Amino acid sequence: MPNYRRARIAGASYFFTLALADRSSTLLTERINDLRHAYALTIREAPIVCEAFVVLPDHLHAVWTLPPGDSAFSERWRKIKHRFSRAVGRTAHPTHRSESKRAKRECGIWQRRFWEHLIRDEDDFRRHVEYCWGNPVKHGLVDRAVDWPFSTIHRDIRLGRVDAQWAGRPTEGAFGE
Numbered sequence: 001m002p003n004y005r006r007a008r009i010a011g012a013s014y015f016f017t018l019a020l021a022d023r024s025s026t027l028l029t030e031r032i033n034d035l036r037h038a039y040a041l042t043i044r045e046a047p048i049v050c051e052a053f054v055v056l057p058d059h060l061h062a063v064w065t066l067p068p069g070d071s072a073f074s075e076r077w078r079k080i081k082h083r084f085s086r087a088v089g090r091t092a093h094p095t096h097r098s099e100s101k102r103a104k105r106e107c108g109i110w111q112r113r114f115w116e117h118l119i120r121d122e123d124d125f126r127r128h129v130e131y132c133w134g135n136p137v138k139h140g141l142v143d144r145a146v147d148w149p150f151s152t153i154h155r156d157i158r159l160g161r162v163d164a165q166w167a168g169r170p171t172e173g174a175f176g177e
Helices: 032-045 075-088 100-101 122-138 153-158
Strands: 013-019 049-055 059-065 114-120
Touching: 013 075, 013 122, 032 049, 032 075, 049 122, 049 153, 059 122, 122 153
Parallel strands: none
Antiparallel strands: 013 059, 013 114, 049 059
């Protein structure tokens, strides 16, 4: 088995992608309140600055900035995934889990790993935030980013960080999928 290593820079900004094991599922948007609750509990215990967040039916993207001296993003995501899984209960769990998932007492809702990218500079930061905003457009869920309800673009419009007419058509060769 490969020895997977993550970049862990305390106080840095990161882009994340987390996906459900069943990529045809709509569980994240169906149970958005359970996800919001799991997120809120976790972030209350271990704060971050949420720069951008978007939840699609089967995956999510986020850009977080961790506090100075803190690089524990994996623990935060572990808790969010665990709390969400417990909230949705056994009825949402796949009936056929792999032997290794059963052995580790995993419910099988989430893909085991997640993808993270250490933000390198201001341009990289901007591109990843815009990727979050535009992802529902990329997946054909809406025509305009502002029409997707599960995105921090609404907060950022209210705060004047982005124009309400921002189209959100990601460039070819985008990242995070």
